[in-house]
Amino acid sequence: xxxxxxxxxxALALRLSTSTVSRALRDAADVSIETRxxxxxxxxxxDYQPNKLALSLLKNxxxxxxxxxxxxxxxxxxxxxxIDEVALEAGYTVMVCQSDESFGREILNTxxxxxxxxxxxxxxxxxxxxxxxxxxxxxxxxxPLVLFDRVINNINVPKIFLDNVEGARLATQHLVDQGxxxxxxxxxxxxxxxxxxxxxxxxxxxxxxxxxxxxxxIIHCDxxxxxxxxxxxxxxxxxxxxxxxxxxSDRLAIGAMLAIKEAGLKMPKDFGLAGFNNEPVTKLLTPxxxxxxxxxxxxxxxxxxxxxxxxxxxxxxSDKEIIIKPKLVIxxxxxxxxx
Amino acid sequence: xxxxxxxxxxALALRLSTSTVSRALRDAADVSIETRxxxxxxxxxxDYQPNKLALSLLKNxxxxxxxxxxxxxxxxxxxxxxIDEVALEAGYTVMVCQSDESFGREILNTxxxxxxxxxxxxxxxxxxxxxxxxxxxxxxxxxPLVLFDRVINNINVPKIFLDNVEGARLATQHLVDQGxxxxxxxxxxxxxxxxxxxxxxxxxxxxxxxxxxxxxxIIHCDxxxxxxxxxxxxxxxxxxxxxxxxxxSDRLAIGAMLAIKEAGLKMPKDFGLAGFNNEPVTKLLTPxxxxxxxxxxxxxxxxxxxxxxxxxxxxxxSDKEIIIKPKLVIxxxxxxxxx
DNA sequence: CTAAAACATGAAAACGATGCCGGTAAGGGT
DNA sequence: ACCCTTACCGGCATCGTTTTCATGTTTTAG
Numbered sequence: 078x079x080x081x082x083x084x085x086x087x088a089l090a091l092r093l094s095t096s097t098v099s100r101a102l103r104d105a106a107d108v109s110i111e112t113r114x115x116x117x118x119x120x121x122x123x124d125y126q127p128n129k130l131a132l133s134l135l136k137n138x139x140x141x142x143x144x145x146x147x148x149x150x151x152x153x154x155x156x157x158x159x160i161d162e163v164a165l166e167a168g169y170t171v172m173v174c175q176s177d178e179s180f181g182r183e184i185l186n187t188x189x190x191x192x193x194x195x196x197x198x199x200x201x202x203x204x205x206x207x208x209x210x211x212x213x214x215x216x217x218x219x220x221p222l223v224l225f226d227r228v229i230n231n232i233n234v235p236k237i238f239l240d241n242v243e244g245a246r247l248a249t250q251h252l253v254d255q256g257x258x259x260x261x262x263x264x265x266x267x268x269x270x271x272x273x274x275x276x277x278x279x280x281x282x283x284x285x286x287x288x289x290x291x292x293x294x295i296i297h298c299d300x301x302x303x304x305x306x307x308x309x310x311x312x313x314x315x316x317x318x319x320x321x322x323x324x325x326s327d328r329l330a331i332g333a334m335l336a337i338k339e340a341g342l343k344m345p346k347d348f349g350l351a352g353f354n355n356e357p358v359t360k361l362l363t364p365x366x367x368x369x370x371x372x373x374x375x376x377x378x379x380x381x382x383x384x385x386x387x388x389x390x391x392x393x394x395s396d397k398e399i400i401i402k403p404k405l406v407i408x409x410x411x412x413x414x415x416x
Numbered sequence: 417x418x419x420x421x422x423x424x425x426x427a428l429a430l431r432l433s434t435s436t437v438s439r440a441l442r443d444a445a446d447v448s449i450e451t452r453x454x455x456x457x458x459x460x461x462x463d464y465q466p467n468k469l470a471l472s473l474l475k476n477x478x479x480x481x482x483x484x485x486x487x488x489x490x491x492x493x494x495x496x497x498x499i500d501e502v503a504l505e506a507g508y509t510v511m512v513c514q515s516d517e518s519f520g521r522e523i524l525n526t527x528x529x530x531x532x533x534x535x536x537x538x539x540x541x542x543x544x545x546x547x548x549x550x551x552x553x554x555x556x557x558x559x560p561l562v563l564f565d566r567v568i569n570n571i572n573v574p575k576i577f578l579d580n581v582e583g584a585r586l587a588t589q590h591l592v593d594q595g596x597x598x599x600x601x602x603x604x605x606x607x608x609x610x611x612x613x614x615x616x617x618x619x620x621x622x623x624x625x626x627x628x629x630x631x632x633x634i635i636h637c638d639x640x641x642x643x644x645x646x647x648x649x650x651x652x653x654x655x656x657x658x659x660x661x662x663x664x665s666d667r668l669a670i671g672a673m674l675a676i677k678e679a680g681l682k683m684p685k686d687f688g689l690a691g692f693n694n695e696p697v698t699k700l701l702t703p704x705x706x707x708x709x710x711x712x713x714x715x716x717x718x719x720x721x722x723x724x725x726x727x728x729x730x731x732x733x734s735d736k737e738i739i740i741k742p743k744l745v746i747x748x749x750x751x752x753x754x755x
Numbered sequence: 756c757t758a759a760a761a762c763a764t765g766a767a768a769a770c771g772a773t774g775c776c777g778g779t780a781a782g783g784g785t
Numbered sequence: 786a787c788c789c790t791t792a793c794c795g796g797c798a799t800c801g802t803t804t805t806c807a808t809g810t811t812t813t814a815g
Contacts, residue, residue, distance in 0.1 A: 079558045083801055094765045099803060109763060126531045130473045131801035134770050139469070141532075149493040158488060161514060165521075170528055173512050175500060182504075189509055192465045193480075219418045331700060361670060363702035422771055433795045438773060446793060470771035473800045761812070768806100773799085783790080 082123040091115055102127075133194070142384065143190035144173045145183060147203040147227065150328075151356050152373050156226065159377020160199060167385050169196070178300075180205040187211045197221030199384055202229060204266045204300065221387045225380040227271055235387060235397040237380045241271050244369040244403035245278025248323055248351040251367065251405055253286045255413045257321035257349040261294035261312050263305055263329045272297075275325040275353065294319050298329070305332025313340045321349030321411070327356040330366050334410070350410040364409035376401050421462040430454055441466075472533070481723065482529035483512045484522060486542040486566065489667075490695050491712050495565065498716020499538060506724050508535070517639075519544035526550045536560030538723055541568060543605040543639065560726045564719040566610055574726060574736040576719045580610050583708040583742035584617025587662055587690040590706065590744055592625045594752045596660035596688040600633035600651050602644055602668045611636075614664040614692065633658050637668070644671025652679045660688030660750070666695040669705050673749070689749040703748035715740050 084102075088095045093112065101108045101116035102125075108116075119125075133139045142164055146153050157173055164171050172190060176183035183203045190198065191214075198215050200222065209229055215222045216234060228236040252260050262279050265272030276295070283290050293315060298304040305324065312319055313336060322337075324330035330352030334344075342348040344364045352359055355370035379399050387394050423441075427434045432451065440447045440455035441464075447455075458464075472478045481503055485492050496512055503510050511529060515522035522542045529537065530553075537554050539561065548568055554561045555573060564576040591599050601618050604611030615634070622629050632654060637643040644663065651658055652675060661676075663669035669691030673683075681687040683703045691698055694709035718738050726733050 081557075081801095084803095085801075095802075096766080096804080097764055099801095100764090103803095107761095107763065112763080128473075128533070128801050129531050130469060130478070130533050131770085132803080134467075134469045134473055134800090135802055135804095137770075149488070149497060151490075154488040154493050158514065158516075165524070170511060170513070170532060172509060174509070175497065177497075185504070192468050193509060194467070194469055218420075335700075358697050358700065361674075361697065361701060420771095423773095424771075434772075435774075435796080436794055439794090442773095448793060451793080467771050470800085471773085473770090474772060474774095476800075757815090759812100759814080761810100763808100763810080765808075766806090767804100769803085771800105775798090776796090778795080779793090781790105781792085783788105785786105785788085 081128065082120075082125045083128065084125070086123065087116060087119050087125060090119060137194075138196055139194050140168060141170050141172055141193070141195045142381075143193070143195035143198045144171050145186050145190070145198065145200045146173065146175050147178045147183075147201060149175050151358075152354050152371070153201070153226075155373035156201075156377035156380070159374040159379075160381040161377075163378050163381035163385070167381075169385075176203045178203045178205060180207075184211050187215070191215065191218075191220075195220075197223075197384060197388055199223055199225060199380055201225050201227045204269045207268050221384065223380060223384045223387060225376065227269065229270060233395045235383050235394050235399075237376060237383055237399040237401070239271075239371045239376070239401045239403055241274035241403075242278035242281070244353060244371065244405075245275040245323070245325070246282045247403060247405040248353065248367070248369055249279045249282035250286070251407060252321045252323060252349050252351055252411060253282065253288065255345065255349060255411055257411075258288070259291065259294065259317065259319045260288070260321045260323060260349070261291075261296065261319035263308055263322055263324040263333055264295065264297045265300055265325055265329075267297050272325055279323055291317060291319075300326055300328055302328050302332040302335075305329035306336050307332075309333035309336035310339075313337070313342075320347070322351075324350070324352045327352040327354045327359050327366065327368055330359070330368070330410075331362070334362065334366065344410045345413045349413070355406050359406075359408065367408045367411040368406055370404045370406055372401055372403075420467065421459075421464045422467065423464070425462065426455060426458050426464060429458060476533075478533050478535055479507060480509050480511055480532070480534045481720075482532070482534035482537045483510050484525050484529070484537065484539045485512065485514050486517045486522075486540060488514050490697075491693050491710070492540070492565075494712035495540075495716035495719070498713045498718075499720040500716075502717050502720035502724070506720075508724075515542045517542045517544060519546075523550050526554070530554065530557075530559075534559075536723060536727055537562075538719055539563050540566045543608045546607050560723065562719060562723045562726060564715065566608065568609065572734040574722050574733050574738075576715060576722055576738040576740070578610075578710045578715070578740045578742055580613035580742075581617035581620070583692060583710065583744075584614040584662070584664070585621045586742060586744040587692065587706070587708055588618045588621035589625070590746060591660045591662060591688050591690055591750060592621065592627065594684065594688060594750055596750075597627070598630065598633065598656065598658045599627070599660040599662060599688070600630075600635065600658035602647055602661055602663040602672055603634065603636045604639055604664055604668075606636050611664055618662055630656060630658075639665055639667055641667050641671040641674075644668040645675050646671075648672035648675035649678075652676070652681075659686070661690075663689070663691045666691040666693045666698050666705065666707055669698070669707070669749075670701070673701065673705065683749045684752045688752070694745050698745075698747065706747045706750040707745055709743040709745055711740055711742075 101113045174186035223235040225237040352368040355368040359366040359368045440452045513525035562574040567575040635647045691707040694707040698705040698707045
């Protein structure tokens, strides 16, 4: 690694002080035109680049945003793209750290970014995270923080997330409307907010339609196709087996689909299936899978915008919330009644 | 943002000099045990964290790796996971910048990371990138750099990449073995190395099998399902239409699949299809798609390891290469002959 | 012709931490 | 009583930049 040209080199070469060079480079009025020209010319020639580290130390700001996410699956990658786009535009660089759904790694990542002195945090928690001391620590240090997608409630910071209850309602009501009578749910980890919200929407909708829910038809499993496959097999082997499944993520829906196909059941005739996230793959499968669109890219952009606003405004924004409205995309896996 | 506790605060409180505090914190022998204890106790109490920025400025090293990638699709995300895992382990933080296949953004990202003073670069170029001045600039500044996946040849740095020629050979030979006679290729952008390597492997294999290739059966298109769909439709509407397609990425293969299905052709009976990358989705589609596994996660890990080695060793490693061997995964889209 | 204003530049502190060098005091040896 | 060692600690420079204040010179106005 070669030594970079510094302001000192220029000063020395032109027999000026570093202060004058610094001012000349930023076109300060109180530097003579000739000096300015000379300084700029030499800076150009020596390929001078101001040392960001020195500036960061001085200004106590790094122009870097720490992004902590649980994984890099399709949905998260799309959100990160949105965040990245807005951040880049605003002159910020993004440090993405994935916890791989591990609480320990989430803590480690937080620590690392915290003493890398990022200007702030954009966080979506892992599915293992049940205690929020590390998040609260960010907050007590008065470092800007916004939560997105997988938000937590007992903490007072801006949040951007999907109306998960509504998304689940849309999907469930659709299944009901299509004439499915015994609808099961494949939910995620028990302590995960988005999973519980979707479950709540599901249960509310069944209640509104006066459908009683068999407790055995509620299954929790990790966000993982294999587990979903096993769980679905179990559902299908029950005495009073369901005639439809609402899976709270497309990954789970795909696992379920494999089990349904294997059982020789035809969708949508014998069995209904709806997922969540509207990953592109849902459109491609046979049958294509009904799913809930969550506008990940837009959510990412909105998150970054909110973050930047928080960073630059002095007013308290801690109770701001942006709730994205989901949209149901109906496909072959559940469309029995053609309009 | 609250002021962090500094070494000065501790020094002042204990009526010591900053140097002594600094040494005490690092358990230097020439500080009395009582002083050390007092310093550490106070540091603990005030939640002192050394300022990384100050250290970076002093040591001219940031413990940060700049990773530049063309996008965040499944393959890249998997590679990034691999890089991340190794880097985290070694105490490095990764700054991932995606160029979104845009040359301009790749340049911008390089500039940003360059003056963020990352310790080095891990790069995979965009499909638009045809001129490499920005990459060479990294090299002339003697900043550690390794290329991976989409490498460029006329530059002397360590490289980690797939044996793309071999991968294409495996897929093509398989299609030939299954009795397909007129095999077309859906290639990527014309100037992209990996695309040309795969194309070369394809053509070599046809030649070895004494199959003449219809020039019209070579199609270049962007890495994009929609383009592939259109391109495949065109192929299928030719007078002498092909009876199989080798797509150099699964995204392209999927686009082709949609066109093939739409034309009413049955795979593998009427038509053969093979992709590249072995994305999980290929296994799930109907028919499932034959593809070439490229071990992305391992490639990511190998890349990061190589990078760290370069960073810490003094010897010249510029001609090191790791070439990953691909593996063909045969699926329904092309398996006509069951063994 | 002199005082004040305008202009151009430099010195030094600041950001937070490290590390070399030097200094002081206590203790041991002659 | 003198010197030398050892233990412990402080001063200062350093990293690269900005910024405030001070200084010196020139120009302008009264």
